[in-house]
Amino acid sequence: MTLKYCQGPKCHTYHTQDRLKGMKGSKTYQTRRRSSLLMGEFCDARCYYNWFNKYGTMAVDHFGRITEVKHLTEDNAWYKSYDYRGYRGEEDTYHFVNSITEEQRPLTKVQYDDTNYTINTGE
Numbered sequence: 001m002t003l004k005y006c007q008g009p010k011c012h013t014y015h016t017q018d019r020l021k022g023m024k025g026s027k028t029y030q031t032r033r034r035s036s037l038l039m040g041e042f043c044d045a046r047c048y049y050n051w052f053n054k055y056g057t058m059a060v061d062h063f064g065r066i067t068e069v070k071h072l073t074e075d076n077a078w079y080k081s082y083d084y085r086g087y088r089g090e091e092d093t094y095h096f097v098n099s100i101t102e103e104q105r106p107l108t109k110v111q112y113d114d115t116n117y118t119i120n121t122g123e
């Protein structure tokens with residue numbers, strides 16, 4: 001089990017008992033280490049927020065800022081739906097619905113449960 005340091009830039013400045021470490025006379029508040037971290041990098045939501053507050057705009061500029069409208073077209077507007085009226089057969093229970101055209105297409109339960117299964121063609 002590998003421990004990773006929280007990436008929150010202010011993590012070590014919060015006065016909690018679990019951060020206070022070291023021998024008497026040389027104690028310091030220290031960055032938290034965890035095996036499981038929020039978003040893989042942060043000990044809690046405050047540290048996540050602090051990171052984004054300091055670096056978020058730089059990260060967006062680095063990885064690509066959205067500067068024009070994006071469109072979700074009919075081709076990619078399918079979502080999975082479930083009909084709660086259980087007396088119907090499987091083919092009538094699960095289906096894709098197109099949120100733009102409102103067209104419906106039948107779906108098996110296996111396809112419904114498969115989070116990778118889609119008829120959308122892109123993003």
Ligand SMILES: [Zn+2]
Nearest residue numbers: 006011043047
């Ligand atoms: Zn932290």
